[in-house]
Amino acid sequence: MQCIINHHNVILQVDTSIIQMHDFKLFKRTNPNLTNAKFILADSGYQGIKHIHANAFTPLKATKKYPLVQEVKDYNALLSKTQGRVEHIFAKFEAFKMFSTTYRKSLLVIQ
Secondary structure (H helix, E strand, O other), rough: EEEEOOOOEEEEEEOOOOOOOOOOHHOOOOOOOOOOOOEEOHHOOOOOHHHHHOOEOOOOOOOOOOOOHHHHHHHHHHHHHHHHHHHHHHHHHOOOOOHOOOOOOOOOOOO
């Protein structure tokens, strides 16, 4: 499940997939309209989003050769704290049994 919120925690878009799909692949398939977004904060599942939106921020990773300096650790901590807002929204979704498990009943669509 992918959830896009604004800085007021208002849900702008929710996307799901029938099959298991990588976060960034779902993002590219759903093609959310983020042209008005000043910046995007995403978790590490969205590596490569910087190529789509210039002001996209994801956590930085250390390597054996280049460990993280304190500034980068602080940046990652701040980003993680902000991403907690999305996790709280996921928790609210999962309060509804239909969203927390696989829904196996047929759906009726009325147009």
